[in-house]
Amino acid sequence: PRNCLWIPILLCLFNELSFAEAESSTILLPSQQHNADSVSTTFCAHCPAPDPSLNYRPVIGILSHPGDGASGRLSNATNASYISASYVKFAESGGARVIPLIFNEPEEILFEKLELVNGILYTGGWAKSGLYYDIVEKIFKKILEKNDAGDHFPVYAICLGFELLSMIVSEDRNILETFDRANQASTLQFVKNINIEGTLFQRFPPELLKKLSTDCLVMQNHHVRKLCFMYG
Ligand SMILES: *[C@@H]1O[C@H](CO)[C@@H](O)[C@H](O)[C@H]1NC(C)=O
Ligand SMILES: *[C@@H]1O[C@H](CO)[C@@H](O)[C@H](O)[C@H]1NC(C)=O
DSSP states (O other): OHHHHHHHHHHHHHHHHHHHHHHOSOOOOGGGOTTSSOHHHHTTTTSOOOOTTSOOSOEEEEEOEESOSSTTSSOOOTTOEEOOHHHHHHHHHTTOEEEEEOTTSOHHHHHHHHTTOSEEEEOOBSOOSHHHHHHHHHHHHHHHHHHHTTOOOOEEEOTHHHHHHHHHHHTOTTOOOOOOEEEEEEOOOOOTTOOOTTSGGGGSOHHHHHHHHHSOOEEEEEETTTEEOOOO
């Protein structure tokens, strides 16, 4: 989050500096400018002022997963679905607001909601077929359409979500290999010469990336082709 805040501020500074340079050959630091126009009005003069009537925090849709999320302790209803609070908190901790997309609500409502969000998060879970799979696929195709049309519409798929996207993109429902590790801590070894540019890991501090390969900082929780949850 700190990096995200800094980038726009730095961009504004660069704008301001090149503007100052064009006007006179002297570049002044803000502390040297107190006799010129007030710093607060010249700083970032080219950035449009935020519209106070708008909320700039992105809205992220999270697709609910079949079941009650508590092994039937709360409900065995066949139409029950849930979203683990951790996914909501994850999105909110990045500054986003969340609206739930209920996988088994009427499709016209679900796809109307899809038009109101800036991105989608697919959660972990176990459902790899049926209505849930179909809805994940339909939403994903809609997301591709949006991006193809120039709308920057991110999708973030965790665990089962990532498995489902692998199945959908490859058009191969058997693409997943067996991997059985439940509740186990491990290191994370990147494939040699992998390029992390453009991936989640791009923003990891280098020392943390290094630590991932030596310390057991990663939780593996995959049950053979059945369940995939992941906790950060
Ligand atoms: C759901 O089914 C399980 C297994 O039959 C049972 O133990 C549990 O009490 C049920 N849950 C509810 C909320 O009725
Ligand atoms: C699930 O079905 C029950 C019984 O038909 C209904 O009362 C309830 O509103 C439904 N819940 C959802 C989330 O659709």
